[in-house]
Amino acid sequence: MDCQLCGEPATVHLTDIVNKKKRQMHLCEGCARKQNLITDDPAPQLNLQPLLQLIMGQMGLLPVDTGGLLCPTCGLKYAQFRATGRLGCPDDYDAFRPALEPLLERIHRGLRHAGKVPVAERAKAAAAHLAGLKDDLAVAVSDERYEDAARIRDRIRKMEVAE
C-alpha cells in the first residue's frame, strides 16, 4: 500500500472512528513525521492531538479558515494555539472569538461568565449605571415628567449614599 500523501510505501496505518464514521489513513514514515504524528522522544509514539486534527480536517469537521486567525496584540496565530493549547494574551479571546466560542461551548457548555466580578469592574458598572440615571433625570425634567424625575432622583440619592 502506498502513502496517501507522497506515494512512497506506507508504513503507518491509522484507523479512527469519528461520529461513527470510520476513516483510514496510510502514510509513509516521512509524511507521518511531517504531520507531527510521530514524535522522536522517548520512544516513537503516536501524537494524538495532531492526528485528530488531521483526520477532522480531512472530514471537514474543522472550519478551514480558523487557523489563519491572528491576534494583533501578541502575534499568536490560532493554529499555534491549537498546537499548544495555550493562548498568548488576554486579547486572544476577542481575536479568536469565532473559533474559541464553539470550543468553550464544548468544554463548559456555557459562553457567558456568571460568577465573581472584580471590584474595579463592579465600580465601573455602578458608575455607568449612575450616569445613566442622571441622564434619565435630565430627560424627565426637560419633558416635565416630574413624578418620574422624583423617583429617579430618589434612586440616585440611594446609590450615592450607598457609596
Added chain:
Amino acid sequence: MNLDTLLPNLGEWLRGNGPESDVVVSTRVRLARNLAHYPFTNRATPHQKGEIEAKSRDAVQKAEIASPLQYVNVTTLNPLDRQFLVERQLISRELASVLEGPRGVAFDDKESVSVMINEEDHLRLQVMRSGLALDDAWSVIDGVDDALEARLTYAFHEQFGYLTACPTNVGTGMRASVMLHLPALGLTKQIERVFRALQKINLVVRGLYGEGSRASGDLYQISNQVTLGRSEARVLSEIREVIAMILQYERQARQALLKDRKQEEHNRVARAIGTLSSATMITAEETMELLSTVRLGIHLHMLDDMPPTTVNQLFIQTQAAHLQKIMGGQLDGEERNAARAKFLRSKLREIGSPPR
C-alpha cells in the same frame, strides 16, 4: 527563608480533624488570575516576566490579608527544596521544574494560603483546608483575591470573565478539589461505578498530585471541570452534593466490611502496621498503600491509640524530598527505601501502638 524550618510541622490542612475527616482528607480551592496588559506567562519575554513577578510580589507582600505571606523565589532554590514544596502542595510540579524565568510562591506560616507567581497564569491563588470545607475555603480565597485586586489590574472580559492562558479555566478561574480517602469503595470494587457517574456530571477524578497523577493509597481528588457559565457558589454546591453521596457510599461500604469480614480487615490492618514497623526497605508506593490500610483501621476503631494526624505525618515525611531533608543528604533510590524503612520503624516505635 530557610525551608527546613517547615520540616517538623504539618501544614494545617494535614491536621486530619476537619469536617467529615473520616473520609475527606482536605479541601483545596484555587483561582487563576492574570494581569491586564501583559502576555500570558508562556508568551511573555523574560523582561515582562520580571515585571509581572515584581508587581505581583509587591501586591502579595502589601496586601491586606489576615495572615502575612512570605515570598520564596523558586529560581534560587535547589532541586530538593523545590521538590519539598511540591510535596507540601505549595507549588505545582510545573512551577518547580518545567517553567523557566522569574517565578515564585508566597505562603503563610500555616501553609493554608499560597500564591504562585508566573505559573501557567500570572497568579495562582490557593487555599487549603483540613476536611470538607468548601465554603470556608471559598470565603478565604475570595478575600485574598479582593486584597490582591486592590493593588493589581486583572485581565477581565465582560463576556468571558477572568481571562486565563488555557480556555479550560476561563470564567471564574476557579478549581475546587476535595481529596477523599476511599479504601472501602476500592476493596468492594464499587469505585469505578462511582467515578463513571461523576464524569457524567462534569466532575473530574484525579490522583493525589493533580493532573495525570495516579491515584495511590486510595486517595482521590474530585474537582469541577466547568469554569464558564456557572457561578462559584453553584459549582461549589454541585461538588458538595456529589461529595455527600460519595461519603454515604464509602461509609456504607465500611460498615459492610465490619459486618461481613471484620476478622480479615483486622488482620490486614495488623499486618500493615507490622510491615511498616519492621521492614528494612520500603518504597514510597508501598508505604502509601499500607498507610491507607492503617488510616482505614483508625476509622474502623481498630487502632484507637493512633491519632489520624500521625498517618498524615508519616505520609508526608516519607516522601522523597522530606525524607532526604530529615536524613540530611541526597539519597539514591535504594538508600531512600532503606532510610524510609528506618524512619518508619523509629516513628512507630515512638508511638508504640500495637493493634488491639
